[in-house]
Amino acid sequence: MDISEKISALKTEKGVTILAHYYTPLGVHKIADRIGDSLGLSKIAKNEVDTDYILFAGVLFMAETASVLNPAKTILSPDKSAGCPLANFLSGDDIEKYKIQYPDIPVVVYVNTTAETKAHTDICCTSSNAIKISQKIAEEHNTDTILFGPDKNLASYVRDRTDLKVISIPGLGNCPRHNLFTKMDVVNAKNTHPNAILLVHPEAPPEVQQMADYIGSTSGMLNYVHEHENDAGYIIGTEIGLMDHLIWKNPSKKFFPLNPKSLCENMKKITLEKIYTTLKSIGTPEEEQFQVKVPSHIAQKALLSIEKMIDYS
Numbered sequence: 001m002d003i004s005e006k007i008s009a010l011k012t013e014k015g016v017t018i019l020a021h022y023y024t025p026l027g028v029h030k031i032a033d034r035i036g037d038s039l040g041l042s043k044i045a046k047n048e049v050d051t052d053y054i055l056f057a058g059v060l061f062m063a064e065t066a067s068v069l070n071p072a073k074t075i076l077s078p079d080k081s082a083g084c085p086l087a088n089f090l091s092g093d094d095i096e097k098y099k100i101q102y103p104d105i106p107v108v109v110y111v112n113t114t115a116e117t118k119a120h121t122d123i124c125c126t127s128s129n130a131i132k133i134s135q136k137i138a139e140e141h142n143t144d145t146i147l148f149g150p151d152k153n154l155a156s157y158v159r160d161r162t163d164l165k166v167i168s169i170p171g172l173g174n175c176p177r178h179n180l181f182t183k184m185d186v187v188n189a190k191n192t193h194p195n196a197i198l199l200v201h202p203e204a205p206p207e208v209q210q211m212a213d214y215i216g217s218t219s220g221m222l223n224y225v226h227e228h229e230n231d232a233g234y235i236i237g238t239e240i241g242l243m244d245h246l247i248w249k250n251p252s253k254k255f256f257p258l259n260p261k262s263l264c265e266n267m268k269k270i271t272l273e274k275i276y277t278t279l280k281s282i283g284t285p286e287e288e289q290f291q292v293k294v295p296s297h298i299a300q301k302a303l304l305s306i307e308k309m310i311d312y313s
């Protein structure tokens, strides 16, 4: 048996659902029960998992979200050191300081935050629902202003597409893998691949978003490719893992990276070997090191923010 077959057998034997984000290595996509974007995975974790264990193949904040939504289930992360530099831009204490500076202004945070940060917010959002969530929470608070963090580029995406005054907190927050895209990358890619369609994630800088044919989440890009034929191909402006998935699912179509350096080392920490080790640990004393636990006083508050997002989207 190869490692993928061993994982499949163990997964069934131990009663585990494997959820994976598109940025993990392709081998992980192939053994996962479900693959999705941040919003899709949160919804699946909440409504569609009937096993006692969820193994989350993604960065730690995603596993935390699954844990907050499923306090009765055991959530496992194959590598708890797989963090998110964007999430590190904003803590709960930071938010409390902004609340003093801007009293009565609702706080919206990107799902790419720790549970501790989410516990200090009114609502969270993902790239696929950021506009709708921001408008709804402003309406609920009878205001035209929101605090939005930690991604300055996603904040700008919301600002440019609504009538809201969007105050970006902390102001400079960004995903280093999306923030590296430049106008020159677009010019070079379009020169090399004329007539290719440019798809860009809203975490990319605004000047790059402005040059895109489509802006959306990872799932949004996948849907776009399924729905639009283009013989000249597609230039993909997000983390490189989505390219691998697109090529796997669309062997007859052509894909080009906007910048091949857009690689998230944290997502790539989630390997088949680590998944196998994690599954083997279930029911042994080693299991505890893979368990993702959010203290209940934090989880209860973070849950309100996450559930409100799911209800509103």
Ligand code: 13P
Residues within 6 Å of the ligand: 036, 037, 038, 039, 112, 126, 127, 128, 175, 203, 216, 217, 218, 219
């Ligand atoms: P998506 O919701 O588009 O999958 O974004 C996930 C993410 O973490 C981007 O950095």
